[in-house]
Amino acid sequence: MTNPTMNLLLFAMLPYVALFVFFLGTIMRYRKAPFTYSSLSSQFLENNQHFWGLTALHYGIFAILLGHLMGLLIPRQVLLWNSRPLRLYVLEIFSLAFALMALVGFVGVIERRIRYPKARTVTTPADWIIESMLILQAAAGIYVAIFYPWGTSWYSTSAAPYLHSIFFFRPDISYLVTMPFIVKFHVVNGWLIVGFFPFTRLVHALVAPLPYLWRKPQLARWYGIGILPVWPRRPSGVRD
Amino acid sequence: MNVRSQVSMVFHLDKCIGCHTCSIACKNIWTDRKGTEYMWWNNVETKPGTGFPTRWEDQERYKGGWEKKNGDLQLRSQNKSSALFNIFHNPNQPTLDDYYEPWTYDYQNLFNAPEGADQPTAKPISMVTGEYINVEAGPNWDDDLGGSPVYAQNDPNLESLTPEQREQLFATERLVFFYFPRICNHCLNPSCVAACPSGALYKRGEDGIVLLDQKRCRGWRACVAACPYKKTYFNWSTGKSEKCILCFPRLETGQAPACFHSCVGRIRYLGVLLYDAARIEEVAKLPDDQLIEGQRSLILDPFDPEVIAAARASGVHDSVIESAQKSPVYQFVKVWKLALPPHLEYRTFPMLFYVPPMSPVMASQDGGVIDHVSGDLFHDIEQSRVPVAYLAKLLGAGQENKVRYALRKQKAVRWYRRALTVGDVTMEVASRMLAEADCSAEEAEAIYQLTSLCTFEDRFVIPPMHREEAIQMMEDPLEHKASAGFGFVSAPHRGM
Numbered sequence: 137m138t139n140p141t142m143n144l145l146l147f148a149m150l151p152y153v154a155l156f157v158f159f160l161g162t163i164m165r166y167r168k169a170p171f172t173y174s175s176l177s178s179q180f181l182e183n184n185q186h187f188w189g190l191t192a193l194h195y196g197i198f199a200i201l202l203g204h205l206m207g208l209l210i211p212r213q214v215l216l217w218n219s220r221p222l223r224l225y226v227l228e229i230f231s232l233a234f235a236l237m238a239l240v241g242f243v244g245v246i247e248r249r250i251r252y253p254k255a256r257t258v259t260t261p262a263d264w265i266i267e268s269m270l271i272l273q274a275a276a277g278i279y280v281a282i283f284y285p286w287g288t289s290w291y292s293t294s295a296a297p298y299l300h301s302i303f304f305f306r307p308d309i310s311y312l313v314t315m316p317f318i319v320k321f322h323v324v325n326g327w328l329i330v331g332f333f334p335f336t337r338l339v340h341a342l343v344a345p346l347p348y349l350w351r352k353p354q355l356a357r358w359y360g361i362g363i364l365p366v367w368p369r370r371p372s373g374v375r376d
Numbered sequence: 377m378n379v380r381s382q383v384s385m386v387f388h389l390d391k392c393i394g395c396h397t398c399s400i401a402c403k404n405i406w407t408d409r410k411g412t413e414y415m416w417w418n419n420v421e422t423k424p425g426t427g428f429p430t431r432w433e434d435q436e437r438y439k440g441g442w443e444k445k446n447g448d449l450q451l452r453s454q455n456k457s458s459a460l461f462n463i464f465h466n467p468n469q470p471t472l473d474d475y476y477e478p479w480t481y482d483y484q485n486l487f488n489a490p491e492g493a494d495q496p497t498a499k500p501i502s503m504v505t506g507e508y509i510n511v512e513a514g515p516n517w518d519d520d521l522g523g524s525p526v527y528a529q530n531d532p533n534l535e536s537l538t539p540e541q542r543e544q545l546f547a548t549e550r551l552v553f554f555y556f557p558r559i560c561n562h563c564l565n566p567s568c569v570a571a572c573p574s575g576a577l578y579k580r581g582e583d584g585i586v587l588l589d590q591k592r593c594r595g596w597r598a599c600v601a602a603c604p605y606k607k608t609y610f611n612w613s614t615g616k617s618e619k620c621i622l623c624f625p626r627l628e629t630g631q632a633p634a635c636f637h638s639c640v641g642r643i644r645y646l647g648v649l650l651y652d653a654a655r656i657e658e659v660a661k662l663p664d665d666q667l668i669e670g671q672r673s674l675i676l677d678p679f680d681p682e683v684i685a686a687a688r689a690s691g692v693h694d695s696v697i698e699s700a701q702k703s704p705v706y707q708f709v710k711v712w713k714l715a716l717p718p719h720l721e722y723r724t725f726p727m728l729f730y731v732p733p734m735s736p737v738m739a740s741q742d743g744g745v746i747d748h749v750s751g752d753l754f755h756d757i758e759q760s761r762v763p764v765a766y767l768a769k770l771l772g773a774g775q776e777n778k779v780r781y782a783l784r785k786q787k788a789v790r791w792y793r794r795a796l797t798v799g800d801v802t803m804e805v806a807s808r809m810l811a812e813a814d815c816s817a818e819e820a821e822a823i824y825q826l827t828s829l830c831t832f833e834d835r836f837v838i839p840p841m842h843r844e845e846a847i848q849m850m851e852d853p854l855e856h857k858a859s860a861g862f863g864f865v866s867a868p869h870r871g872m
Contacts, residue, residue: 174594176615183471194464345573353570358581
């Protein structure tokens with residue numbers, strides 16, 4: 137990853153290919169194959185180890201993604217927070233803890249699918265691939281956090297501008313070319329995950345059922361009208 | 377008043393012979409696919425018994441249905457925020473072990489086994505993993521095992537009995553059991569619908585059938601935990617839940633659902649009930665002992681001009697109102713009060729009602745001789761082998777008087793007919809029994825007709841479904857000529 141052409145391909149081209157595939161893929165799949173738009177839970181088949189892997193990975197990845205997003209959206213505020221050593225340490229320790237949680241979860245999940253034949257029967261090749269990619273991603277991130285410390289700060293000054301440059305269609309890879317291999321690996325693998333996302337079970341993240349929080353408990357569907365809450369009166373003037 | 381129509385059901389337990397024909401009819405039509413092998417949208421349980429899935433009535437464990445908390449109605453399995461926090465791992469989801477691991481047999485071995493000293497066998501193979509398994513449970517594993525200490529004694533309904541009553545129930549030569557066929561109750565206040573984070577479950581506005589939209593279902597599994605009757609099932613192969621659809625494609629073409637149609641005991645009745653949707657929430661908050669009357673009050677009189685006017689205003693078609701007037705379910709549930717809802721204390725308002733079964737009286741009577749013309753004509757109901765307390769726990773939301781009422785009336789009708797046809801009972805006694813059972817001679821005759829001499833048309837009064845107004849039918853049928861059908865026809869294939 138020192139070859140300039142290679143750098144350009146991986147850090148300036150790959151992101152756009154990945155993002156293009158991501159948007160096209162997720163939208164097309166939602167429209168063409170809505171039936172497949174979910175994760176495929178195996179809790180029904182194996183429920184002893186399910187809790188530990190699944191809960192750890194989800195809460196871990198949530199926090200980590202939120203951290204990456206904050207570094208991207210409000211890099212100045214993150215730097216400001218980190219300007220006092222104590223606050224920096226707190227942020228770093230929490231980030232590392234959540235990252236470890238995610239990694240432990242990922243490993244637990246894949247180990248579970250290897251160990252229990254019933255869980256294995258509902259595991260597809262795409263599951264194995266994306267799982268491996270996610271484990272590598274988490275491991276690389278943790279390696280960086282430990283051996284290239286204070287990433288919460290330098291993410292804001294190098295990774296954030298890089299991502300901004302990508303998102304505003306002015307790709308600038310100068311922030312990345314001097315980075316150590318493992319950081320580059322984390323970035324490239326990240327884009328690969330984004331590109332592979334639409335073809336995996338990960339799409340369930342896009343249909344997280346947040347509207348449940350404000351919807352009425354009971355639902356009814358009427359011919360030619362669609363979904364209505366069941367208790368309130370049916371709109372007048374419409375006859376079935 | 378917000379009048380809705382609901383296709384409702386009555387199962388006459390006194391007529392059920394436990395042949396499982398209904399289960400097989402359903403299985404052959406709907407659940408013979410991969411991932412559904414273990415599902416029994418219709419199943420027949422032996423009671424006392426643990427049922428399917430094992431001990432489904434134990435809501436301390438399964439957390440199904442609603443409960444009243446601080447005067448409010450809440451799902452036992454989740455609230456809105458916990459549903460999202462626990463979405464990665466549902467703490468209340470039953471697993472395959474609570475049902476059974478479906479299997480087939482290695483039949484090829486019977487033909488291909490090399491010659492040897494032993495007879496070749498067909499070993500069981502799991503239909504989940506394809507590996508050999510030891511079969512440890514199956515559907516109806518406790519069929520006819522009422523009284524067995526392994527199964528029946530674990531029936532959660534036995535909590536309502538005294539230790540003496542329990543002993544009697546299981547004493548040798550006094551054993552008793554009856555059958556309890558179950559399908560989805562298509563509840564008025566369904567907890568599965570309320571629990572679904574994706575909004576995939578819904579009631580059909582026109583007929584109240586509870587359905588699960590396979591395209592909208594994301595497999596969060598909340599409905600499986602929330603249904604206290606455990607009548608939504610998780611398809612482990614497609615990652616979606618499935619449930620009884622009350623054979624709506626059959627209903628829409630005027631046919632009875634498969635389990636109804638195939639019932640050899642003719643125990644099943646189907647018809648429309650009109651109900652007041654505006655009062656569901658209020659009635660669902662009543663204390664346990666008022667629930668049965670509460671649910672009855674939701675069911676409206678289809679002959680009442682006020683109700684008819686309100687029904688029309690709410691968009692209920694005249695043909696459906698007419699159908700409701702002929703409904704056998706209305707007779708059994710509201711007029712005769714013979715049919716009772718199962719476990720109403722879960723507060724989902726099941727719209728499948730059961731006529732409680734008569735059972736043999738206990739053999740502890742002197743010499744087995746019972747004086748039929750004693751002062752209390754109904755003493756054998758108190759002394760029947762299935763205690764009223766047990767039936768009340770199952771069908772009466774704990775109210776023994778409701779079950780007793782239904783049993784007394786059934787007995788009175790029997791004796792009335794006996795006086796008419798056999799003549800070993802005088803009409804004077806029969807009339808007295810009818811009077812004590814709150815039943816007129818005309819009513820007794822009607823009950824007798826609909827119970828014993830009922831034809832197909834009497835049992836199944838299927839309303840016109842007005843399918844022509846369904847949105848799916850807005851498409852031109854000829855467009856689909858020679859293709860595989862309407863709507864969702866791709867294979868339920870998952871994963872890459």
